[in-house]
Amino acid sequence: MTKTLGRRLFGFGSSGRSAARNPGGATTAADCLRLYDDAAAAGPVDAELAEAAAAVRQLPAADPGMTDALLALGGAALARDLPPLALAAADAVLTRRKGSRAAWHLRGRALEVAGDLAGAVEAFEGYLERTDAASAGAAEVTARIAVLREAHSWRQDVVGALDGTAPGVGALAAGPLPAFEAALGRHLDDRLAAAGPEEAAGLARVVGLHAERRRHQLLPPLADPLQGGTGRLRIGEFRNLVAGRSVCLVANSQTVGGGALGADIDAYDLVVRFTSFRIDPAATGERTDIHVTGHRGALNWDRRVTTRLVFSDRPEDWRQALRTRLVPGAQRFTGDDSLRRPLRTVGGLTPERWPAPLTCGFEMVWLLDFLDVSPRLDLIGFDFFATGHHRLAEAARIAGPSDYSSEKAWVMERAQHVTGPVIALR
Known part of the structure; x- marks a missing residue:
């Protein structure tokens, strides 16, 4: 569908401004689907938007997964220049969950594209009211509000x-x-x-x-050292990325390096690797879909992956790592501030409740277990380095925690079964 068609079909004007003052008043998933059906009747829609609408259509209204499905529909609609559908999806979420930061952000983006700049500012302010002022997301939205007010x-x-x-x-x-x-x-x-x-x-x-x-x-655009063509994923968007897909997390251990599980690893829908991982195809597999690293890590940033998550305790260290280490074109997505330190920012587990330091491997295990959307979630080679490391030679001098007992206990309490080097959490 072209931009002109999308705008002619739904129309803009005073109705958008009225909605800005009363978000989420009575919008439902059915309202969103009616808008989608109108769009589909007016012209062909692509597969991603159609799949997002189908996911909403298949869920009962009270299903907890409806929130994420609506956000996915709104994001897909906005990417195709259908802001009224994106706005309806945001409002449908706010009808269900008034405090949804993702919905407030989607609402602001939709109103901005529609041209309701005052409404977009209101929506983005709604996002800021529910967001840590020290986060990168808050800084970006604050800057966006200034631009919108000026326009x-x-x-x-x-x-x-x-x-x-x-x-x-x-x-x-x-x-x-x-x-x-x-x-x-x-x-x-x-x-x-x-x-x-x-x-x-x-x-x-x-x-x-x-x-x-x-x-x-x-004026020529300024170079963007932070993004470099990389999109940001909020935690809800990351959840959608892994939902319904089999996931394996591959440890940098000699259990993996000395084995022959390469083909089995590559058969998963998503393969997660960590920091200074080393590829030996027969033993480790070849694919890497998600690379998880700490902000101090200097290796594998140039490896082509779908998503690169960077973990750090301090927001300023995290932002600096993204600016200086991300390689343009080496990843499609990176996480936003909500994925900077999941155990702390999402789980609320302070150093008093969970000992530091945190390993990237355990933090990722915790995040995927918390999201609980993968039908198969396996840890491969997680022997907590009882057999030593299997990683790039340049990482030989990198020291890690000496005690993995807390992480091991947490993992084994949740293990469904253990088969050789594979610990199944789902």
């Missing part, structure tokens, strides 16, 4: 300066900002082409506003 103020100044002399432009003031900007440019081109000196002078204020905004837009 909203600029648009109001333009409409005021036009003073009703361009009704076609003014009618777009409630819609997407790019459409308003383009219409303003066309209007000024037409007016100035035929204007005499007096009329041109009267347009000076509007021309100045338009020129200043265009000047900023035409």
